[in-house]
Amino acid sequence: MNNKPRKELVVSAIENGTVIDHIPAEKVFQVIKILNLDKTESQVLFGTNLDSHKYGTKGIIKVQGKYFEREEINKIALVAPSATLIEIKNFQVVLKKHVEIPDHVIKIAKCVNPNCITNHENITTKFRVLNEQAKELKLKCHYCEKYTDKENMVFY
Amino acid sequence: MKDKSLVSINDFSLEERTGILKLAGEFEQNPRQDILKEYVVATLFFEPSTRTRLSFESAASRLGAKVIGFTDAASSSVKKGESLKDTILTVSNYSDIIVMRHPKEGSARFASEVSPVPIINAGDGSNQHPTQTMLDLYSIQKTQGKLNGLEIAFVGDLKYGRTVHSLVIALCDYNTTFHLISPLELKLPSYVKQHIKDRKLEYHQYTELEEALPKMDILYMTRIQKERFSDPIEYEKVKNAYILKNKMLESARENLKVLHPLPRVNEINEDVDSNLKAYYFQQAQNGVYVRQALLSSILGVKQI
Ligand SMILES: [Zn+2]
Numbered sequence: 001m002n003n004k005p006r007k008e009l010v011v012s013a014i015e016n017g018t019v020i021d022h023i024p025a026e027k028v029f030q031v032i033k034i035l036n037l038d039k040t041e042s043q044v045l046f047g048t049n050l051d052s053h054k055y056g057t058k059g060i061i062k063v064q065g066k067y068f069e070r071e072e073i074n075k076i077a078l079v080a081p082s083a084t085l086i087e088i089k090n091f092q093v094v095l096k097k098h099v100e101i102p103d104h105v106i107k108i109a110k111c112v113n114p115n116c117i118t119n120h121e122n123i124t125t126k127f128r129v130l131n132e133q134a135k136e137l138k139l140k141c142h143y144c145e146k147y148t149d150k151e152n153m154v155f156y
Numbered sequence: 157m158k159d160k161s162l163v164s165i166n167d168f169s170l171e172e173r174t175g176i177l178k179l180a181g182e183f184e185q186n187p188r189q190d191i192l193k194e195y196v197v198a199t200l201f202f203e204p205s206t207r208t209r210l211s212f213e214s215a216a217s218r219l220g221a222k223v224i225g226f227t228d229a230a231s232s233s234v235k236k237g238e239s240l241k242d243t244i245l246t247v248s249n250y251s252d253i254i255v256m257r258h259p260k261e262g263s264a265r266f267a268s269e270v271s272p273v274p275i276i277n278a279g280d281g282s283n284q285h286p287t288q289t290m291l292d293l294y295s296i297q298k299t300q301g302k303l304n305g306l307e308i309a310f311v312g313d314l315k316y317g318r319t320v321h322s323l324v325i326a327l328c329d330y331n332t333t334f335h336l337i338s339p340l341e342l343k344l345p346s347y348v349k350q351h352i353k354d355r356k357l358e359y360h361q362y363t364e365l366e367e368a369l370p371k372m373d374i375l376y377m378t379r380i381q382k383e384r385f386s387d388p389i390e391y392e393k394v395k396n397a398y399i400l401k402n403k404m405l406e407s408a409r410e411n412l413k414v415l416h417p418l419p420r421v422n423e424i425n426e427d428v429d430s431n432l433k434a435y436y437f438q439q440a441q442n443g444v445y446v447r448q449a450l451l452s453s454i455l456g457v458k459q460i
Contacts, residue, residue: 115281117262121240144283145164145261 012036012045017064019086020076025049027080028059034075034108034155035068055082057125074102077152078129080135098103101131112152116144158319158456161268161275163451165228165286173293173326176458179449180294180442187445191457193220198251200243201278201412202258204228207418208278208287211440212255215447233335241270248273253455260388274454282318287450288324291315291443296374298442299413299435301378309368312398312423314344320378321348328352335368337457339394341385365403370407375400375425377416377436415439 023031031037037044043064044156052058067087078082078101087095105127111118118125118141128140139148157172183189197216201209206225213223217238217274225247234243240258244267248253248295256264257278264277264284279285291387308327310320314336324334324344326353336344336359343361352359364369369375385391400414402425416424416436428434452458 012378060272103252111262113261113262115259117240117260117266117280120260121266127352143265144281145259147262 013046014043014045014064014088015091016089017042017062017066017070017087019088020061020080021058021084021086022052022055022065023032023059023061023076023080025057025059025085026062028108030079031059031061034079035072037061037063040066046066069105071108073099075104075108076154077106077120078139078150081137088130089096101129101137103129105129105139108155109148110154110156111141111144111146112148112154113141113144113146116141116146119145157460159274160262161263161271161277162450162454163268163275163277163280164284167286168189170329172460173290173385176290176446176449177294177297177451179453179458179460180290180445181298183445184442185447187448188218190220190406191452192216192455193254194345195221195455195457196251197221197223197279197451198247198254199223199225200247200254200256200258201225202229202234202263203229204258204260205257205279207440208257208285209441212278212287212447212451213278215444216451218444219448219452221451225255240267240321243402244271244275252339255452256425276450276454282316284322285318286322286344287443287447288319288327289361290450291439291446292319292323292376292417293326294442295413295415295435300373300411303330305331305333305369307335308332308374308376309337309372310344310376310378311337313342313380313384313398314338314378315342316381316384317378320376321345322372323376324348325351328355329356332357335362335372336360337362337365337368337398338364339380339390339397340405341390363397366404366407367399369404370409372412373407375408375412377414377420379419379421379423399423399425399430401425402431405431405433408433 025048036073042123045062048059049057081101083099085097086093086101113127130140131140137150201211216223226409248271253274255276260278261281261283266278268275277284277286300306314320382391396426411432413431413435418440453460
């Protein structure tokens with residue numbers, strides 16, 4: 001018999017939509033911003049500084065009634081490479097996967113170089129992702145060839 | 157090669173670079189040919205660079221091409237707020253190839269993506285200036301009879317000079333041994349050194365010019381600018397240490413040549429000019445042949 005008390009959900013379950021789990025606690029608000037969840041009309045539930053076996057603390061975001069395009073989810077991988085993406089339909093998990101750090105990033109990040117042409121003309125940014133060590137994740141601008149490191153990443 | 161834009165030196169394979177250098181040699185033998193008389197070359201200088209523009213215009217004119225364009229953004233529609241894309245699309249209606257110089261990094265890459273005619277980058281901010289690199293390679297090959305296995309010294313501001321970075325990276329294809337002579341504050345950036353290491357080549361760093369001089373095949377001089385120093389006292393301390401004087405060349409190898417991307421300020425004493433080792437003015441002249449080779453091969457008139 002299982003006599004462990006049922007673990008109470010800190011953030012309530014959703015019927016349909018997306019759960020982004022295992023976000024580093026301090027990145028939750030950044031992820032919200034990257035995914036434009038501060039501007040969405042969907043119901044958004046989130047928690048941060050929650051207990052996690054794996055990471056000590058973690059954050060979680062649940063978005064009711066919304067599924068994300070791959071390109072959108074790639075954006076979070078840049079700040080929260082450990083995040084898990086869970087898609088829920090009818091309270092059931094239908095898809096569970098890790099977010100992936102993309103090889104290329106198109107349109108979502110700004111070039112750190114103030115003298116880059118993409119910061120002066122209406123140009124879609126393109127970067128190659130350099131990720132030799134997860135800690136040193138860098139974006140190389142397709143246009144000015146300068147590097148944007150993790151600390152300086154700004155998202156549209 | 158036909159219709160291929162040249163934005164960064166890496167856009168051309170080693171074979172293509174070799175072909176361009178060979179073709180430049182043919183133009184040196186015979187610089188006046190009417191082979192581009194059907195063509196219009198546009199030179200769009202969004203910032204002035206008289207030297208580079210004149211070199212391109214001379215190259216085009218001596219091959220019979222018509223040259224159109226502007227010499228700085230103030231005299232063009234850019235001043236009225238036209239986007240780079242619109243300028244390129246408009247000018248491409250009037251020309252077969254566009255040579256452009258622009259103060260913003262990445263501008264030439266962007267132009268090459270929107271332009272229906274090929275683009276030659278004549279400098280995009282601090283990023284790339286591939287025709288300079290090509291003329292440097294040509295000058296080194298011409299004076300040394302080869303590119304492979306040379307001892308090449310770079311002197312002065314190795315930190316900010318894009319000319320140096322591009323040339324060092326290009327020379328990594330030729331088994332070069334690098335000698336890097338600069339003040340501590342102006343050392344070659346680590347990403348360029350990493351490139352040398354990745355290719356399993358040697359580099360040596362010095363703070364004294366005279367120390368390295370006797371072993372060199374090429375001495376590539378650059379200007380040290382006061383505004384690059386955080387501490388003006390530091391500048392005063394080093395500013396004279398990287399000035400080449402004729403007397404210093406006595407210890408040099410017979411085949412040594414002194415190169416400089418020009419304009420120089422005072423880093424090469426004028427008494428060096430008459431020394432046979434001084435090569436910087438011929439180097440600039442070589443730029444015309446290299447640009448003739450690039451224009452004619454990209455327009456498809458010459459095969460490489
Ligand atoms: Zn950029």
